[in-house]
Amino acid sequence: MNQTVLLTGASRGIGLALAKTLLARGYTVIGTSRSGVIDSIQHENFHPLALDSTRIESIEESHKEIFDRFDQIDSIINNAGMGPDLDQLIPDAVSFNSTFELNVKGVVLFTEPLLERISDSGSVLMISSKMGSIEKCIAFDSVGYRVSKSALNMYTKILANRLPFIKIAAVHPGYVKTEISETALLHGRLTPEQSAENILSFMESDFESGIFWDSETGSELPW
Numbered sequence: 261m262n263q264t265v266l267l268t269g270a271s272r273g274i275g276l277a278l279a280k281t282l283l284a285r286g287y288t289v290i291g292t293s294r295s296g297v298i299d300s301i302q303h304e305n306f307h308p309l310a311l312d313s314t315r316i317e318s319i320e321e322s323h324k325e326i327f328d329r330f331d332q333i334d335s336i337i338n339n340a341g342m343g344p345d346l347d348q349l350i351p352d353a354v355s356f357n358s359t360f361e362l363n364v365k366g367v368v369l370f371t372e373p374l375l376e377r378i379s380d381s382g383s384v385l386m387i388s389s390k391m392g393s394i395e396k397c398i399a400f401d402s403v404g405y406r407v408s409k410s411a412l413n414m415y416t417k418i419l420a421n422r423l424p425f426i427k428i429a430a431v432h433p434g435y436v437k438t439e440i441s442e443t444a445l446l447h448g449r450l451t452p453e454q455s456a457e458n459i460l461s462f463m464e465s466d467f468e469s470g471i472f473w474d475s476e477t478g479s480e481l482p483w
Contacts, residue, residue: 264288266326266333266374267371269340270312271298273438274387274459277452278339279306290326290333313340313366314358323373333377335463338367339387343405346441351403363408368415368439380425385463386416388430392472395482411463413472413483427469431459434476450476 265282269275270291279291279301289306291298296310312318326333341363358370367386383452390396392409396470416430433455438449450458458475467473472481 262286262288263334264290264332265337265338266290266292267337268313268370270308274433274452274455275339276300277456278459281453285309285460290330292322299412300338311340311370313370314361316369318371319366319370322370326374327377330377330385332379333374333378333382335383336371336374336378337385337387337459337463339369340366341387341408341440343402343440345404346402347443348403349401349413356404359404359408360411363405364411364415367412371419375419375423375426378426383429383463384419385428385459386404386412386430387433387459388412388416388472390432390461390481392430393472393481393483396441403449416472417470417483422433424469427467429462429467429469430472431462432472432474432476432481433459434474 265287267275267279267289270279271293279289282289283303284306290307290309292309292311294312296308298308309322311322342359345351389409390415391406394410413430416428420428434450435448436450436452436455438444438452462473462475472483474481
């Protein structure tokens with residue numbers, strides 16, 4: 261499969277599993293990490309890229325490298341994210357600010373200049389969370405994380421409205437065993453590899469642009 265996928269946060273967890281699964285399916289993968297070094301992947305079709313989405317200088321440098329090396333991108337998977345206040349009841353300024361810097365501001369500023377390089381049949385996936393669903397919210401913990409994912413969902417809808425020739429979706433990866441929180445690591449129902457398979461099956465499907473999708477249950481989520 262001669263398609264190029266730009267994947268953020270490819271060094272661990274769901275991102276690392278996505279990168280390996282994409283490569284196994286024949287994709288070319290541009291995988292970002294803060295250091296630009298991902299030793300756990302050695303593949304001729306893998307192109308590591310340094311990106312710290314909380315620093316505008318790093319975003320601009322990554323854009324220059326992408327534009328110099330790739331004429332077209334078929335898909336972007338915005339996977340990089342953080343949840344330092346997961347399971348925390350009261351938000352604090354430090355974690356709230358850092359969460360929005362990466363989960364929202366970083367995604368928007370990194371994505372915008374790249375949209376002109378996406379093929380007409382391409383796609384953009386935002387790895388969101390059902391914790392960002394306003395309609396389904398019945399809890400009161402994890403304020404920064406929940407609000408950041410709601411904002412990411414809004415950006416998804418904005419892009420879907422603006423770009424009718426590209427398929428765009430927000431995707432809940434499921435409850436995955438990752439280090440994003442101790443609770444997830446202990447009680448997650450899916451391995452990163454299982455989540456990656458679900459996400460990529462959705463990406464390769466004829467999905468409706470502007471949808472919020474639960475890849476664990478295979479069903480649409482309310483915004």
